[in-house]
Amino acid sequence: MNRRHILKAGAAGAGLAALSTLGSARAAATAPGAAPAVGSAEDQRLNALFETMLADQLAHSPEMATSLGVDSGAHAGAKARLDDRSLHAWENAKARTARDLAALRKIDAAKLTGNNRWNLASILYSTQLNDTMNRSFATVGSPYVVSQLTGCYQQIPDFLDSQHTIADAADADAYLSRLDAFATAIDQDSAAVRHDVAAGVIPPDFILAKALTQLKALRNVPAAQSNMVASITHRTAAQHIAGAWDKRAETIVARRVQPALDRQIALLESLLPKAVHTAGVARLPKGEELYRLSLQSYTTSDMAPDEIHRTGLDLIAQQSAQADAILKAQGYTQGTVGQRLRALYDDPKFRYPNTDEGKDKLLADLNRQVEAMEARLPQYFGTLPKTKLDIRRVPKATEAGAPGGYYQNGSLDGTRPGAYYINLRDTAEVPSWTLPTLTYHEGVPGHHLQLSLAQEAGLPTLRKIQFFSGYGEGWALYAEQLAVEMGVYENDPLGHVGQLHDSIFRAVRLVVDSGMHAKGWSREQAVKFYTDTIGDPETMAITEVERYCVWPGQACSYMLGKLDWLRLRDKARAALGSKFDIRKFHDAGLLPGAMPLPVLDQCIDGYIAAAMA
Structure with missing residues (x-):
């Protein structure tokens, strides 16, 4: 993470x-x-701020909207998109955190009632800590953008299969849009890796080796046999949604996703000669x-x-x-x-x-x-x-x-x-x-x-x-x-x-x-x-x-x-x-x-x- x-x-x-x-x-x-009913004016201010913060997070994280099951109605457009993993989006996220922190600090905790005392304290704690980390480090990863457990290659295929629901043709089209966006996300992760390498952060050799094993396992499955293709194929068939969903997904995997995976594999392989075997983060800046x-x-x-x-x-x-x-x-x-x-x-x-x-x-x-x-x-x-x-x-x-x-x-x-x-x-x-x-x-x-x-x-x-x-x-x-x-x-x-x-x-x-x-x-x-x-x-x-x-x-x-x-x-x-x-x-x-x-x-x-x- x-x-x-x-x-x-x-x-x-x-x-x-x-x-x-x-x-x-x-x-x-x-x-x-929706916030629960609240008593004081300060409670209402707090919950209005929470609403604003949540709306902002959902606007910037379509994957969160899907994970929470709210990618319909006001957030319907989220279902065809993945999160923006670009360096520009990362900088914007840091600015939003600083803005949220300033707003939270203006709430008078002494005027809150009931659970709102704990609500403010909890959100304030995490926002303040995130802001401190943003100001303390010049890297995207904490510590590594791509590893055996981090990186969109490790998360998105399962996200598409287990969290992106398919009930009609629009949902299936949205799946294909996200599958296409997966290639962009891989390249954005690769750009973040290069950014962090320039700042002196390279994962240990054994972490790179395990990540490469998993990347190659994902890449080397023929597109037609990919789980990403199988997921939309099986689910559209189960819902009797007509269309050449398998062929369309196969084309995206072959022409977009696999080349992006090739690029990320080549990037990590290029880092191996520079990697050390030291396990701990004390060696990092x-x-x-x-x-x-x-x-x-x-x-x-x-x-x-x-x-x-x-x-x-x-x-x-x-x-x-x-x-x-x-x-x-x-x-x-x-x-x-x-x-x-x-x-x-x-x-x-x-x-x-x-x-x-x-x-x-x-x-x-x-x-x-x-x-x-x-x-x-x-x-x-x-x-x-x-x-x-x-x-x-x-x-x-x-x-x-x-x-x-x-x-x-x-x-x-x-x-x-x-x-x-x-x-x-x-x-x-x-x-x-x-x-x-x-x-x-x-x-x-x-x-x-x-x-x-x-x-x-x-x-x-x-x-x-x-x-x-x-x-x-x-x-x-x-x-x-x-x-x-x-x-x-x-x-x-x-x-x-x-x-x-x-x-x-x-x-x-x-x-x-x-x-x-x-x-x-x-x-x-x-x-x-x-x-x-x-x-x-x-x-x-x-x-x-x-x-x-x-x-x-x-x-x-x-x-x-x-x-x-x-x-x-x-x-x-x-x-x-x-x-x-x-x-x-x-x-x-x-x-x-x-x-x-x-x-x-x-x-x-x-x-x-x-x-x-």
Whole structure:
């Protein structure tokens, strides 16, 4: 996720949801763009400003309009366009951010009522941080425009397939217009890469190599067999929309998209001789400041890299001891915790067949886990989402560099459900004992529940689509532990080991991320620490470590956010005693929408004070 996409989303940090990192599901009683009823004149000023900011973002990001399900009516023209990724558009986005910040600072927070206190604080936080980053760095990427996880080549094909709806010939024509615009977007990304190279920013050699692998995989599929052609062909046929859509799409891919991909491939190949093998961003211009601001952006915490590193090491020791006890009770006694976890990974009895049939069964099992969890939710949540959750596999074209799982928001109007994507490039990477906790993280009570509740709440739309990684990823990791407290592992001790494994994994992230970006660790040193500690296959460790290289600080948001959710829950329980109700605590933290952790702290203080009154 580079800064221009963060700006468009109005987010302080993106998860792969953002990735989409960036928001989620069915609209509440208020229509998209409509602010809830407000009391004071200052509330009305704030919501009018939010409306202006949202309209501006939608005007400049047709992809956001589609992602939110509002690319019709007033925004109908958006459906035939992609975002402008040019350097000129980037400069304009920075100017709009500075303008928005000036307007937000004119709002008198003391005169706001209800959730508008948190709404202003949250939007102000992200806008101010984006402005600081804009003024601090002369590069488009944060840090890299094109990598194995960033760049329109990695995002647009799936966007066209999963988010661009086709109901009639006009929608199909709009798809073709966007397919043609994809070639322009690739060239705009390439121009941004050249801009950043001139400023001294070249990705590490291993990042360039992985990006090239994926670019070539996309490029080398014959146009007629491309997923981009297949998507419009299948969907127009299903809707009985007459026309030579396959031939028209094939021509665009062959004459426009593939040559643009060739140009980007040649550009990255030309950079390889200049690339270094150093993993961290400290080597880049103002690299130390970049890491500090990236940490703040993703975690919304001011914790220093050294403290993050120590916290990770302490948590690894504590949670490894818990896993050790369970493993011994199950007869796994030989070797370190990491070695025993690796033995579980390698045990074929926990593997699904690496076939289409085996992968279908895995997806069916995940759906059953979701259904069982949904039956438990009313005991722990006062408000539950209405939005449906789909479980899908990561597209084959991007699975090589994609993470193990991620969540993609549904549309604001509820017509497109939320989606939990799981990477099935190799079922050996997802043994059965690891799957429940991943489902609780990405689905319920994790991302899907939190993000859907935010979109279904009576919040200004600008707030519904805002995502803070420390809050959102922290919640999803907290949800993994909440599942333990809900009793889901009472008859599944190895599933509990899977939960502890993933919690240790997030502690490893604290150590590895700070290690590479603040302590000079190499990629190989990071991979070894990762595999030694939790026993994951090296292929998974490499994917994860290389992710941290291109999203500095993002990996720290999970555990730091979880620790804050747990701290605030303990604080509320201690203050309220017998009055504490976990359902009300969860509603208090979730219904006001995503926010920076310091604002969440204030919000929970307000809940405690009201509950004690």
